Amino acid sequence: MDPQWIQSIVEQVIQQLEQKDPAPKPKGIPIAVSARHVHLSEQHVAALFGPSYKLTKRSDLSQPNQFAAEETVTLAGPKGTIERVRILGPSRKLTQVEISQTDAFKLGVKPPIRQSGDIKGSAPITIIGPKGSIYLPEGLIIAQAHIHMAPSDAEHFNVQDGQIVQVAADTERPMTFGRVLVRVSPSYRLEMHIDTDEGNAAFIQKGQIGELIVDGKPVGCSSSATSSSPVPMNSSEPAQPLKQAAVFEGKLLSQHDIKNSSEPIIRIHRKTIVTPLAKDTARDLGKKIEVIEA
Numbered sequence: 001m002d003p004q005w006i007q008s009i010v011e012q013v014i015q016q017l018e019q020k021d022p023a024p025k026p027k028g029i030p031i032a033v034s035a036r037h038v039h040l041s042e043q044h045v046a047a048l049f050g051p052s053y054k055l056t057k058r059s060d061l062s063q064p065n066q067f068a069a070e071e072t073v074t075l076a077g078p079k080g081t082i083e084r085v086r087i088l089g090p091s092r093k094l095t096q097v098e099i100s101q102t103d104a105f106k107l108g109v110k111p112p113i114r115q116s117g118d119i120k121g122s123a124p125i126t127i128i129g130p131k132g133s134i135y136l137p138e139g140l141i142i143a144q145a146h147i148h149m150a151p152s153d154a155e156h157f158n159v160q161d162g163q164i165v166q167v168a169a170d171t172e173r174p175m176t177f178g179r180v181l182v183r184v185s186p187s188y189r190l191e192m193h194i195d196t197d198e199g200n201a202a203f204i205q206k207g208q209i210g211e212l213i214v215d216g217k218p219v220g221c222s223s224s225a226t227s228s229s230p231v232p233m234n235s236s237e238p239a240q241p242l243k244q245a246a247v248f249e250g251k252l253l254s255q256h257d258i259k260n261s262s263e264p265i266i267r268i269h270r271k272t273i274v275t276p277l278a279k280d281t282a283r284d285l286g287k288k289i290e291v292i293e294a
């Protein structure tokens with residue numbers, strides 16, 4: 001039989017097996033970049049847009065019931081202003097403004113890095129709307145990178161609400177985000193939120209998946225030690241300690257294994273079959289498959 005043909009059959013079977021999984025467990029953390037935005041109290045909506053004004057929904061956000069409004073405001077600080085800052089709804093108890101450090105330099109303000117909702121003693125800011133303006137004595141923050149997750153995700157990744165973790169993004173400019181706050185609620189959908197400075201620094205693209213790291217160890221990916229994968233990747237090869245490489249011990253290297261390897265080089269034994277999809281994926285991801293000559 002044609003080995004290529006066998007390979008493609010095997011690849012298809014693997015894909016079918018994966019699809020049949022009744023509740024696929026998330027392997028990584030979807031990363032989303034949040035642009036600067038404002039959450040307004042009802043009282044402040046009225047102050048900026050007029051009495052009994054209601055915000056208009058422009059689009060739904062990924063977190064359930066959250067939306068981006070049509071309305072925008074202007075932020076003003078001692079050194080400058082930023083126009084067309086999006087309002088996110090629904091309205092909250094307390095008004096809160098989230099900007100990046102780059103925005104802070106432009107405005108001439110010094111907001112602290114805070115978890116959303118924790119605004120006591122944060123920086124002041126002026127918000128200007130079409131019908132009025134307000135001076136907030138506190139409420140301006142730089143949002144701390146955080147992961148929203150449902151209790152089932154928290155259980156899957158073995159983390160808790162309030163825990164600080166790291167998330168590695170394997171991008172064109174790979175970066176690991178430290179001090180990422182885990183936030184667990186039944187109303188959350190699994191997603192990590194970072195600001196535009198963080199997103200730009202790490203070259204985050206739409207659909208980027210990050211790798212959760214807890215206590216220095218990857219969690220939830222098959223390359224980790226706590227993996228449920230039948231084909232574990234052994235870490236670093238002693239012969240070349242400077243190059244990050246994983247030795248693949250299985251008989252068949254699939255696209256799945258390439259995607260889940262955190263190392264740029266995957267070493268395989270001479271008898272290991274590499275599927276065509278695995279080859280393509282390795283090329284696309286800039287990973288190298290090396291055959292161990294032994």
Ligand SMILES: [Zn+2]
Nearest residue numbers: 116146148193
């Ligand atoms: Zn968020």
